[in-house]
Every structure is written in C-alpha cells, then in structure tokens.
Amino acid sequence: MNRRQFLASGALLSAALLRPQLAQAQRGRGEIVVGQSVDLSGGQQNMGRDYFTGAKIAFDQANAAGGTAGRRWRHIALDDGGLPATAVSNTSRLLKENRADLLFGFTNDECVDAVLRSRDFIAADRALFAPMSGLDLARGHERAVYLRASYAQEIAVILGRFAEVRLSAFAIAHTPGASSLATRDAALSLLRQQGTPAPQLLQLAADGSNATALATRLASNAPQAVVILADTVAAALLAKELRQRLPGLFVCVTSSVDATAVQQLLGKEAAGVIVSRVVPNATQGTEPVVREFSRALGKYLDEPPTAASLEGYLAARALIAAQQRLGEAQLINAPGSLRSLNVLDLGGWKIDFAHSERGSRYVDTSVISRKGGLLG
Secondary structure: OOHHHHHHHOEEEEOOOEOHHHHHHHOOOOEEEEEEEEOOOOOOHHHHHHHHHHHHHHHHHHHHOOOEOOEEEEEEEEEOOOOHHHHHHHHHHHHHHOOOOEEEOOEOHHHHHHHHOOHHHHHOOOOEEOOEOOOOOOOOOOOEEOOOOOHHHHHHHHHHHHHHOOOOOEEEEEOOOHHHHHHHHHHHHHHHHHOOOOOEEEEOOOOOOOHHHHHHHHHHHOOOEEEEEOOHHHHHHHHHHHHHHOOOOEEEEOOOOOHHHHHHHHHHHHOOOEEEEOOOOOOOOOOHHHHHHHHHHHHHOOOOOOHHHHHHHHHHHHHHHHHHHHOHHHHHHOHHHHHHHOEEEOOOOEEEOOOOOOOOOOOEEEEEOOOOOEEO
C-alpha cells in the first residue's frame, strides 16, 4: 500500500476525504475517538505525516486484535498546515463535531501553544496526549501530557557529547522561533552553570535566506562545531553551506529537523551531520518495540521507518497501554490520571511520570552515514 492509499484508508478528514458529519454519524458506542491536528501540508509536513502514520499503525494493530478492553479506536486527523489558527479551528471541530474523547499528537510548537490557550480546549474536559513538542508550553497544565524529552534536555545531551570529545569552540545558529530561542537559552544557562564561556550566537532567518552569509561568517572564525536550532529547510540550507566551506566541521541539528529530508537536500554532504533524537534509532535500534514497529510498518506500508513515525507509534502505543491500565472512564474523564502511569515499559522505551513532568527523558544522538542512514 502506498502512502496516499494508507492516509486515505484512515479517518483522515479533509474536504476531499471525509466530512465531519459523516465521521460523527459513523461513530459507534464501542469506540474511543482520538482527535489529532497535524501538519500534513506545511513546512513540517514530512514529520507530521510520519508521526500520523506511526500512530495510525498502532491504532490499526489494536483494532485488528479486537480493540482494547472491547473498545475500538477511531483515529481522526485534521490537517492544520502548521498554522496555529487552523489548529485552534481543528480543535473546535474535533471536540464539538467529532466528539473526540481525547486529543492526541498535535504537532508544531506554535500550534500546540495556541490550542492550549484556546477557549474551546480550556472549556473542554479533555486531555491533549503526546503533543510533538519539546517546549514546556503549559507547565502545570494537567491536561497537557507530554511524552517526549524537552529541548533543554536535548541540548544538554548535545553539549555533553561536545565535552566528551573536548570540543570547546562552537557556535549556535538559531531562528527567531520560540523553540529555537528556548533551546538556545537552555544551552546558555547550562554553560553558565558549568563555568564555560558562551558560544558565538548567530540568528538564522526562519526561511534560511541568510544561510550563505552566516556560513561565510562562521568559516572566518573556524569553530569546531555548530549547533543549528531551526526547522528542516533552514537547518539544511545552513548545513549545506557550512559543509562546503568547512568539511571537517561538526554540524548538529535537533529532533525538530527531518533527518531524511536533510539527507536528500544535502546529498553526500549530509554525511557526518549529527542528529539528536528523542526515541531509539528507528532503523538500527535493537529494542523489541523498534523491531515490532519495523515489522508492522512493512505490513501496513512498505516504506522505511523514521524517528517521527516511530515516535507516533510509541505515543499511540502508550495511549493504548494507558487505556488498558487506567480504564476508559479514568482515561477520558480524569485526564490528570494519565500522569499516574509511573513506569510503563513498551519494550525498551519507558514512560515514567514519577520523576518528571514529561513521560520520557530519552535523548540520544546519531550520525548521518554516507549511505544516508543514521548510525548510533
């Protein structure tokens, strides 16, 4: 099955695929309705589609096995194109027209922030489970349940890798977006605590239009490494310019970047780029849940796994496991109970709310290989 057929086979809503009224009419009493607003056509559409794909596979698996505790999962996704206003509108539709029992897997930091502040979300007694965001956008908000590690935790691991190989002269290039600024500030705070001099800071345009100028400036200073805090296109544009000028430079990007797209945009110059990730290696991981996901992806959709598709799969698996442990009544009517999961092992990837506001603190790094895969 190709990607287009797979997306169309689910409860993906758009003007061309399915009307909200039809989805509402089809909803049965034996279903748990999960509503998702996701970027399927904007700047992060590849990651959004992969995240949706991984989640859909997990829900399809559960339904093929008879559902969970006698309940089937209806996964409804709306495309927001990465636009906050559309995400807010989608949220209203999911809650009012589709009667979503839970909101799940929203993408894009700005979209998540807008939804959490929106009137309809605040008025609804529903959880937002596993938003794809590393920002602490709603600290203390009991109905926003984060699974992935924060951007601060990601940058701490990257800086730790630098320390391991004794890299001291590095720069941080960041866009003006909220996630980039938060990650930059977390890095500066950590370095101050360590008594380490602040790195060179450069602002990268959100569209990467000043990548050539920044690369030229960095080349004259000859740093040992550069951390790029940006979305995929801007990060790839700067990385390409840097690799051409400083072939031996350590170039690092975060999990907000689509590593597959970086490899495609840079070609052979992508080799050696370091990528942080918040899930195990989707292609080389030995964890049981990674192997299980690879088999499921081959069954439902013949394409290689990515970090985003694995993250979506893990998030949906966590939600299914929560329903099994807590029961439907608590899952839907007591959103705060999701934080009582404590330790939940999905087969090598663990959730633990007992020691953190985020279910997972998992962060690791990989290197893009000459063949385009991720090593490590």
